[in-house]
Amino acid sequence: MFVLALIQDTVVIKPHELEHNVEPVVKQRLNQRLANRVVPELGLCMCVYDIVHVGVTYILPGEGQGHVRVKFRMVVLRPFVGEVIEARVVGSSRLGLTLSIEFFADIFVPADRLPDPHVYEEAEQIWYWEYPSEDDSQPPSKLYMDPGKIVKFKVVENIFKDISPDVGSVEAKEGKSYEIIGTMAETGLGCVGWWAANEEAADEEQEEDLDMGEE
Amino acid sequence: MEILNARKSVLTNYEVMKLREEEKNAFTAAAGKRVRDKDKMLMTVVYETQKYLKTTPAAVQTQDCISKLVKLLKPYELTGAETLQIINLRPTAPTDVQLIVEEPEERFKSETAMDDLINVVTSTLPPKPIPPATPSRTT
Incomplete structure (x- = not known):
């Protein structure tokens, strides 16, 4: 889920900070600049891991602050394609499910990537997986994916969008600079409870699905 | 800002959690004076990541x-x-x-x-x- 990225940048150090050891100041500056922000094509920056190299500090004519070139490593949220992550369902609509991992909530599972066959319950605005029961006389069981449930999903795509800061409020709300597209249509994905080995009912389902997977 | 290597290496959830704990401790020690507005982003992301990772197996590793x-x-x-x-x-x-x-x-x-x-x-x-x-x- 997390990667280390090697980044080079120039940091400004205020005159009154020049006397101190420069590293903590640089680290603080970089964290202020990047923590909890999305860098296009990189991912969501978390915090500075360490400072690899601090260059020479330059003071330009006419100002008192020091400019220093630094190389540092940053902890970045950038799951690889095919990675399995546990998340919580936070939103449900006709288009699909929105998932959250607390610090990042732009994870989307489109409707066609939900476990098949999936049905949308218009009245309650939730999706369920219509799981066929062994006995033909019994109606298929409905396995709900309602908000609050913990689910496992597999990363399909990382999408970056360049959102300009001065768009209208509607666009700003809908525009996501970084979005993860996931899938739940695979054995073992979906609500963690479905596959839990300690539940008798879930146990049966699991065995059946194993058979299905091998075919 | 230049990205020299976007994927230098991968980190396990455990490593991120440990780093977060250190970060938080260092911060609370240093922030005896005052927490600046600029630092709030870091605190938010540290808190939320920690909240998530506490629910994963990494919490007890x-x-x-x-x-x-x-x-x-x-x-x-x-x-x-x-x-x-x-x-x-x-x-x-x-x-x-x-x-x-x-x-x-x-x-x-x-x-x-x-x-x-x-x-x-x-x-x-x-x-x-x-x-x-x-x-x-x-x-």
Whole structure:
């Protein structure tokens, strides 16, 4: 889920900070600049891991602050394609499910990537997986994916969008600079409870699905 | 700003959590004076990441048990990404392993190989904290 990225940048150090050891100041500056922000094509920056190299500090004519070139490593949220992550369902609509991992909530599972066959319950605005029961006389069981449930999903795509800061409020709300597209249509994905080995009912389902997977 | 290497290496959830704890401690020590508005972003992301990672198996892992597991996983010839996933997710059922490992049928020729792998994982890594109960709607 997390990667280390090697980044080079120039940091400004205020005159009154020049006397101190420069590293903590640089680290603080970089964290202020990047923590909890999305860098296009990189991912969501978390915090500075360490400072690899601090260059020479330059003071330009006419100002008192020091400019220093630094190389540092940053902890970045950038799951690889095919990675399995546990998340919580936070939103449900006709288009699909929105998932959250607390610090990042732009994870989307489109409707066609939900476990098949999936049905949308218009009245309650939730999706369920219509799981066929062994006995033909019994109606298929409905396995709900309602908000609050913990689910496992597999990363399909990382999408970056360049959102300009001065768009209208509607666009700003809908525009996501970084979005993860996931899938739940695979054995073992979906609500963690479905596959839990300690539940008798879930146990049966699991065995059946194993058979299905091998075919 | 230049990105020199977007993927220098990968981190396990455990490593991120440890780093976060250090970060938080260093911060509370330094912030005896005052927390500036600019630093709030960092605090927010630290808090939320921690909140998430506390619900994952990483919460109870230690450096020792992870390095032990990595040694024990050697004979299975897993890729780096697969090992990372096993540490992060701590699979306890064959379905979990099938998700993580590519082409499980070919890689695990015998039925027992996968069970062995699960045994290794469950015996080396401590069980994850019990998640808060969610209302079940399965009929």
